[in-house]
Amino acid sequence: MKKFRWEVIYFMIAVMLTFFVISSGDFFRKKIHIEIGQIASETIEAPFQVENEIATERKRNQLEALTPDIYKMDERVLEKGIANIELLFDYAEAIKVTAIPQEHGVSPIQTLQSKSPIPLYEDEYKTLLGMSVNRLHSLEQICINLLTNTMEEGIKENENKALDVRAKLEKTDLGTVEQKIAYEIISSQIKPNFIVDKEATALAKEEARESVEPVYILQGERVVEQGTRVTEEAYNVLNKIGYLNIDDSEVYTQYIGVGILIILAVLFLYRSMKYEISNTSLNRGQVSLIFILYILSLGIIRMVLMGDYIYMPLAFAPILVAILIHKDIAIVMHLILIVVAALTHKADSVFIIYHLLAGLISISIVAQMQERKQTMVNALLVGLLQTLIFISLNMLVGISLSTQLMLKGVEAFFVGVLVVVLVVGSLPLWEAAFGFITPIQLLELTNPDQPILKRLLIEATGTYYHSLLVANLAEAAADEIGANPLMARVGGYYHDIGKLTCSNYFKENQVLDNPHDYLDPQTSADIILSHVTSGIELADTYKLPKCVKDMIKEHHGTSTAQYFYIKAKNIEGEEVDIKDFSYKGPKPQSKEAALIMLADVVEATVRSMQHKIGTEVTVEDLVRKMVKQKLDEGQLDECPLYISDIEKIIDSFTRMLKGMYHERIEYPERKGK
DSSP states (O other), X not given: OHHHHHHHHHHHHHHHHHHHHHHTSGGGOOOBOOOTTSBOSSOEEOSSOEEOHHHHHHHHHHHXXXXXXXXXXXXXXXXXXXXXXXXXXXXXXXXXXXXXXXXXXXXXXXXXXXXXXXXXXXXXXXXXXXXXXXXXXXXXXXHHHHHHHHHHTOOOTTOOOHHHHHHHHHTSSOOHHHHHHHHHHHHHHOOOOEEEOHHHHHHHHHHHHHTSOOOEEOXXXXXXXXXXXXXXXXXXXXXXXXXXXXXXXXXXXXXXXHHHHHHHHHHHHHXXXXXXXXXXXXXXXXXXXXXXXXXXXXXXXXXXXXXXXXGOOTTHHHHHHHHHTOHHHHHHHHHHHHHHHHHHHTOXXXXXXXXXXXHHHHHHHHHTOOSGGGHHHHHHHHHHHHHHHHHHHHHHTTOOOOHHHHHHHXXXXXXXXXXXXXXXXXXXXXXXXXXOOOHHHHHHHTOTTSHHHHHHHHHOHXXXXXXXXXXXXXXXXXXXXXXXXXXXXXXXXXXXXXXXXXXXGSXXXXXXXXXGGGSOHHHHHHHHHHHHHHHHHHHHHTTOOHHHHHHHHHSSTTOBOHHHHHHHHHHHGGGOOGGGGBOOOXXXXXXXXXXXXXXXXXXXXHHHTGGGBTTTBOHHHHHHHHHHHHHHHTTTTTSOXXXXXXXXXXXXXHHHHHHHSOOOOOOOOOOOO
């Protein structure tokens, strides 16, 4: 209940502050009452780049009107004309050679007139019937040729080709009467065959419209000047930038809409915090850090309200979250901050794309940084990429490459560098305040020059090399199951530092006698079990981070020192209390701690049985046996491992241990001469 209370408080504060920042920004700025044709009482400049839609549409209409129609040839018109001519002359020839009885009361001329697809005068039909068959064929061919030549050139609507036909007929060997008949036949069949291709024309005009670049009013450019008349264009732009108070009720609707968006956005962020990538709920410190960084980002968004968007270090908080908590949560946080910033500044697409790309790239680069000496290299890289993004986006919207644009790009470069330097420089503050462990810290802990590791090497050499093997096993398996390989490696290095207090009581460090041969089982068990509590004390002394202390505490869980427990039972019988021979726990709470437990027991078992490997047992048999034992004991019940993870761990351990404990060739001794 208590935890729920502070989460609700955080949520409510985040929602209220977000609403305040957005409502006090450009989206809800003071609006004016003005109509088209009125005189402006003040000079108004565009607070951000905005499209002049009327000017853009005017340019599109002009280019569309200048785009010529596209024509296509209709071959069917010519084919039909030729067919009609052929039919006319076929009928004329057929009637000429066929005797038609007069008693039917129909003359040959009337017969041809009724059959002909081409209308002619009666005397012209008579002339055709009076021609010889050869002359008919000649006239027919001339008509077809002239019609073809004329129509192949293409005839548009309302285009007159009559004069061309007369001129061409005059060049033939036809007589005057024959030319007149040929002209009537050809002209009756000349029809438009070069018609507008409506689909192609519409597509060309649409392409012409789309090729027009939008007309923009740039940030700071005057929309309307004091004392001038408000045009339709200026009125439209004023409406787009939110200066017009068209309807008072609209404002309340906007407040409601923004309020709903804010609640949904903050809920989304809260959800991603509640169950991060490993389905592990974040602790209060992590949630508090995200809350503080979110509020800090809101302040940055509000303070840069009157400045250029490149001065807004929107990625500062998400980069910190990516380093200290998780990259996925950082990306969600960054997306929400972009939405808030865009609403506050009533931003355009350039603003949104710039911060989206710059932020995601910065998160990706800096979150993978593993050494502090990489800070300047990463800072310069982030700065360079931000410059390229800024310049390319401005060129994309039609702004030419100029000295002014280049100078702005340089400013974007320095902002990117500064953000990375501030993030890395402030890491110790956040680490100390919230107890976080970063990859940089973990890498520093793997340095062999760490005092506690140097002590382990000198005072407990066997334990030191055992720890290295455990670290290698755990790191490889962590990579397979999606755990933190670096944290598993560090846990392997430090899990047995408690053995420094009594190193010769552990088998790997014994050279001569085994001291346990002279002790009772209970005393021996107490010494073995104490290396966990001694490890915690040493971790406090050397100021090791909490995650390392947790792995020291959990790497044996509540398991039993079986050797001494069985030995005690053999001596004292069933009266032995198993709790006296068991570790106090807790059981592993994280994947990394579970990997240290499994790697520790597997490495020790395989090392002790290596003389039997290959003859009596395989490495995989030993690995499966020890992992199953821990599962059966319930030691892995409290950590977020899945059955599929267990199989991957077994495969990884087996592969690594086969390389460590492979069979070696026995070299024969060299015989003396």
